[in-house]
Amino acid sequence: MSDVYVVGIDMIKFMKAGTGPAVEQLGAQAALMALDDCGLKIQDMQALYCGNLGQADAMVGQRVLQQIGQTGIPVVNCANACATGATAFREAWMSIKAGVNDVVLAVGVEKMGAGLLGGGGGRKGIPREGLLGSMTMPAVFAEAGQEHARKYGTTFEQFAKVSVKNHHHSTLNPKAMYQIETPLETVMGAEMIAYPNTKLMCSVNVDGSAAAVLCSEAKAKQLGLMKRAVRVKASVMTSDPWQERDLVMPDVNTCTRIAAKKAYEMAGVGPGDIDLVELHDCFATAELLHYENLSLCKDGEAGQLIDSGATSIGGKIPVNLSGGLLSKGHPLGATGIANIYEISTHLRGEAGKRQVPNARLGLTHVIGLGSACAIHVLEKVA
Amino acid sequence: MSKPLPAVDFLKIPDQGDPYLEGHKCGACGSIYLDAREVCSKCGERGKIAATRLSNDGHLYVFSVVYRSFPGIDVPYVSAIVDLEGGGTVKGNLIGIEPDPAKIKMGMPVRVVYKDALGRKDREGNSYLSYFFEPR
Numbered sequence: 411m412s413d414v415y416v417v418g419i420d421m422i423k424f425m426k427a428g429t430g431p432a433v434e435q436l437g438a439q440a441a442l443m444a445l446d447d448c449g450l451k452i453q454d455m456q457a458l459y460c461g462n463l464g465q466a467d468a469m470v471g472q473r474v475l476q477q478i479g480q481t482g483i484p485v486v487n488c489a490n491a492c493a494t495g496a497t498a499f500r501e502a503w504m505s506i507k508a509g510v511n512d513v514v515l516a517v518g519v520e521k522m523g524a525g526l527l528g529g530g531g532g533r534k535g536i537p538r539e540g541l542l543g544s545m546t547m548p549a550v551f552a553e554a555g556q557e558h559a560r561k562y563g564t565t566f567e568q569f570a571k572v573s574v575k576n577h578h579h580s581t582l583n584p585k586a587m588y589q590i591e592t593p594l595e596t597v598m599g600a601e602m603i604a605y606p607n608t609k610l611m612c613s614v615n616v617d618g619s620a621a622a623v624l625c626s627e628a629k630a631k632q633l634g635l636m637k638r639a640v641r642v643k644a645s646v647m648t649s650d651p652w653q654e655r656d657l658v659m660p661d662v663n664t665c666t667r668i669a670a671k672k673a674y675e676m677a678g679v680g681p682g683d684i685d686l687v688e689l690h691d692c693f694a695t696a697e698l699l700h701y702e703n704l705s706l707c708k709d710g711e712a713g714q715l716i717d718s719g720a721t722s723i724g725g726k727i728p729v730n731l732s733g734g735l736l737s738k739g740h741p742l743g744a745t746g747i748a749n750i751y752e753i754s755t756h757l758r759g760e761a762g763k764r765q766v767p768n769a770r771l772g773l774t775h776v777i778g779l780g781s782a783c784a785i786h787v788l789e790k791v792a
Numbered sequence: 793m794s795k796p797l798p799a800v801d802f803l804k805i806p807d808q809g810d811p812y813l814e815g816h817k818c819g820a821c822g823s824i825y826l827d828a829r830e831v832c833s834k835c836g837e838r839g840k841i842a843a844t845r846l847s848n849d850g851h852l853y854v855f856s857v858v859y860r861s862f863p864g865i866d867v868p869y870v871s872a873i874v875d876l877e878g879g880g881t882v883k884g885n886l887i888g889i890e891p892d893p894a895k896i897k898m899g900m901p902v903r904v905v906y907k908d909a910l911g912r913k914d915r916e917g918n919s920y921l922s923y924f925f926e927p928r
Contacts, residue, residue: 526860526861526862534914535797535799535914535920536799536909536912536913536914536920537865537912538799538800539861539862539865540858540861540862540865540866540867540869540885540910541799541884541885541909541910541912541922542799542800542883542884542885542922542923543871543872543873543883543884543885544856544858544861544869544871546858546861546862548860549856549858549871552856553854553855553856553871553873556854556855556856556898557853557854559898560853560854560898560899566893601859601860602857602859602860603858603859603860604856604857604858604859604860604871605856605857605858605859605893606856606893607856609860652823652833652834654823654881655853655873655875655881657825657826657827657881658826658873658881658882658883659853659854659873659881659883
């Protein structure tokens, strides 16, 4: 089986939810940027894998092609909650691994509304939100963080530091939605949404898109595209195995742990070999859980890891240098490819002020609640 | 006045006796579900799942104090996940305690109580009975 390479990848600058063009135009922008990044044309693509959640039943991939070139290629539309973009990328990867295709396009795109996600009603009877606890995303991830606090004494301040860090990183990323410093007192003093998540500890709803061109090794060499290519060392997905509290408390930990173990095995590397990580910081509480889930530290040490500064720019294992979902923004269907863009940009040495010096290996992680976890390990080639 | 309806299917209101929460337990592996089902999603056993009455006593596993919700929903309130004695985990509002993170202790003993569903009615004007947690 051929190794698979990312040869072209890009994302648009994320923008305030609802301010972007129609979803197919938004997707088309990133698709053209990714094609331009490697100098290929839509006529060179053998298939399109398109991730979008909000219009999952409305043929978004085909509509993107109607914007940029209706070449008649197969289109697969993917929806997998917040793992949607990563799922589209992985399907593209798999088609090359299988030998079916040797150059394909993956697009992730989302137009978002404002406000709280989750917790919707729509069932018979009466609304349950605020009657049977909360199923809004800030509350669900607050409770996931509280489980860590319960076990290890993790503090509100430690969770808040995640947001300080990721907002700081985004000041160095012109494609992030925000470039604003948020000191600890600002984060902790922001409107409390669901304790311990304040407003600045919740991901930003944005319109956004990202796209990647994936290639087999033979094709990348034939096209002369190896110089800026990024090798996909591992691509792993899991769903959530049975857990005792499943029915009332989504478990984002176990599926990540299993995926991480498999990804490190597939890549033949350990967590200590990874130079940078983009992980699913949908809420500040989630980032600390994933430090342990991805074995960036031992169980119970995530609070110390954020305190130590190791996951900040210049630290031992920088996490979410893009600004993360907390400040770069979280267009659900685009996030999984935007994360891969960030890592690829560092591996290519093109990350500007936020560049990790001599980055060779990076890891991306997303969680779609419900649940789907996707992890990719990427390696510098040239 | 007509009898209130249950806010969720797993809240049972018998003609005689007190309301209670009903779980569905796998006879093969002991896993408890809140919905009726044929197959156990833990062990895969079919046809061994039977209704069981859940305890009204439990312990607070985790909570969040919710300050921002959808329009029309009173805040703040405490969203709580409670492990019931003898098995089963349920989510609901923790009441009878100040909604202050500093005053709520994870692991504290709580009981399930049954009250009107905060005055919420459906389109036909029916009242509902819901469950809540209280410190014990």
